[in-house]
Amino acid sequence: MEGLNQHHPYVPKDLDLPGFVPGFLSQSTILAVYGLSSLLVVSLVWFLSGRLPKLQKIDRLLMCWWLFTGLTHMVLEGYFAFSPEFYKEKTAHYLAEVWKEYSKGDSRYAARESGVVAVEGITAVLEGPASLLAVYAIATKKSYSYILQVVISLGQLYGTAVYFITSYLEGDNFAASMYYYYAYYIVANSFWVIIPTLIVVRCWRKICAAFPIQEKRKTKTR
Amino acid sequence: MEGLNQHHPYVPKDLDLPGFVPGFLSQSTILAVYGLSSLLVVSLVWFLSGRLPKLQKIDRLLMCWWLFTGLTHMVLEGYFAFSPEFYKEKTAHYLAEVWKEYSKGDSRYAARESGVVAVEGITAVLEGPASLLAVYAIATKKSYSYILQVVISLGQLYGTAVYFITSYLEGDNFAASMYYYYAYYIVANSFWVIIPTLIVVRCWRKICAAFPIQEKRKTKTR
Numbered sequence: 001m002e003g004l005n006q007h008h009p010y011v012p013k014d015l016d017l018p019g020f021v022p023g024f025l026s027q028s029t030i031l032a033v034y035g036l037s038s039l040l041v042v043s044l045v046w047f048l049s050g051r052l053p054k055l056q057k058i059d060r061l062l063m064c065w066w067l068f069t070g071l072t073h074m075v076l077e078g079y080f081a082f083s084p085e086f087y088k089e090k091t092a093h094y095l096a097e098v099w100k101e102y103s104k105g106d107s108r109y110a111a112r113e114s115g116v117v118a119v120e121g122i123t124a125v126l127e128g129p130a131s132l133l134a135v136y137a138i139a140t141k142k143s144y145s146y147i148l149q150v151v152i153s154l155g156q157l158y159g160t161a162v163y164f165i166t167s168y169l170e171g172d173n174f175a176a177s178m179y180y181y182y183a184y185y186i187v188a189n190s191f192w193v194i195i196p197t198l199i200v201v202r203c204w205r206k207i208c209a210a211f212p213i214q215e216k217r218k219t220k221t222r
Numbered sequence: 223m224e225g226l227n228q229h230h231p232y233v234p235k236d237l238d239l240p241g242f243v244p245g246f247l248s249q250s251t252i253l254a255v256y257g258l259s260s261l262l263v264v265s266l267v268w269f270l271s272g273r274l275p276k277l278q279k280i281d282r283l284l285m286c287w288w289l290f291t292g293l294t295h296m297v298l299e300g301y302f303a304f305s306p307e308f309y310k311e312k313t314a315h316y317l318a319e320v321w322k323e324y325s326k327g328d329s330r331y332a333a334r335e336s337g338v339v340a341v342e343g344i345t346a347v348l349e350g351p352a353s354l355l356a357v358y359a360i361a362t363k364k365s366y367s368y369i370l371q372v373v374i375s376l377g378q379l380y381g382t383a384v385y386f387i388t389s390y391l392e393g394d395n396f397a398a399s400m401y402y403y404y405a406y407y408i409v410a411n412s413f414w415v416i417i418p419t420l421i422v423v424r425c426w427r428k429i430c431a432a433f434p435i436q437e438k439r440k441t442k443t444r
Contacts, residue, residue, distance in 0.1 A: 115337035118387035122380070143433035147372065147426055154373060158344070158380040165340035204369055210432035211365040 008087070010107035011176050017087055017110055023100040024092035030101050033094060038068050045135070052139055062149070063135045065195060070131025078124035084112055104176040105184025108167065115166040119159040127155045146203040153196035160192050230309070232329035233398050239309055239332055245322040246314035252323050255316060260290050267357070274361055284371070285357050287417060292353025300346035306334055326398040327406025330389070337388040341381040349377045368425040375418035382414050
């Protein structure tokens with residue numbers, strides 16, 4: 001189906017995408033490039049952070065996460081947010097390929113649904129650079145490290161909530177098949193639900209623990 | 223224009239709202255009810271919080287804000303989120319009147335645009351009750367008071383960002399006139415940009431100040 005020019009593989013079938021050019025790269029190639037480049041970046045952070053003084057393993061893991069998610073936001077999602085015509089790309093431009101492929105799981109990307117574009121824009125422009133700042137904040141043990149991580153994680157959670165709720169409200173019928181629905185729409189996004197939730201819980205506890213004075217005073221008053 | 227049955231006062235004019243029933247209450251009546259009931263609630267919190275021990279004026283003001291915004295989220299926005307047919311309301315139901323009137327500033331409310339409904343749903347269900355929890359947390363000086371206020375304020379800011387960006391992406395042509403555009407869409411929403419921003423800045427500073435140990439240790443290392 002992808003071989004036919006002007007015809008797209010997305011659902012709904014009547015989605016109008018004039019000038020659509022099918023993807024050139026296979027799913028495994030696209031995933032391998034993303035997986036291997038992420039692995040490279042994460043390994044580099046893990047190795048370098050091991051040479052920094054007094055960093056716990058959990059801090060080093062978090063630095064890996066923030067660099068990975070920050071680059072994903074800025075490079076992949078940044079490209080999407082500002083490339084309304086990615087589906088017309090005539091070459092095997094990797095970033096266009098990513099979104100031609102992902103649109104099989106959620107055609108609102110190709111259709112440029114405003115809720116999706118708004119969320120991706122905020123994610124790319126604000127959360128991306130903020131995630132890189134989090135890597136620096138953890139490495140240098142800044143006092144704003146925990147609150148910054150809460151702020152970004154909440155942004156990710158809010159964005160994902162808007163993403164899923166708008167799809168539900170619009171009929172939840174944007175995946176080319178059940179396989180793409182679960183693999184791309186559910187599983188891929190679930191990382192940005194589970195990990196930010198764990199980070200918010202951890203940082204919330206750390207921040208509350210930093211306010212022991214008020215707690216003790218309150219207990220005495222009772 | 224509002225007197226004609228089946229015809230609505232909203233822009234775009236070709237927006238299809240079958241069964242639309244014009245509003246019964248005047249703008250001044252709607253605003254007076256909202257303003258006076260808010261004033262009553264805020265006065266009550268101000269008076270009662272004055273009897274609590276060791277609360278600063280800023281804390282009491284914040285308690286007023288959180289009760290006001292929490293009730294606005296739960297009552298006004300909660301009604302909207304779960305009343306898809308409010309524009310068909312045949313009586314002078316106050317909450318339906320509010321949204322029939324507000325839709326003059328942004329017809330996406332009557333049109334039930336998915337981004338708007340998603341944001342209002344999250345605001346009503348999560349941020350509303352959380353705002354009431356913030357009133358309690360400030361009154362009882364809970365250790366989670368600051369982080370809770372950051373979390374809710376960020377949700378409000380994110381929601382407002384999605385709200386404005388989706389409108390921009392869809393052409394920003396949903397107001398019945400420039401008057402409604404500025405009075406409802408810009409001015410009314412600006413409170414939920416300015417106040418949450420101030421609260422985030424204040425709480426961010428308070429939280430960072432609670433982590434002095436790491437800061438000092440870092441300074442020594444330099």
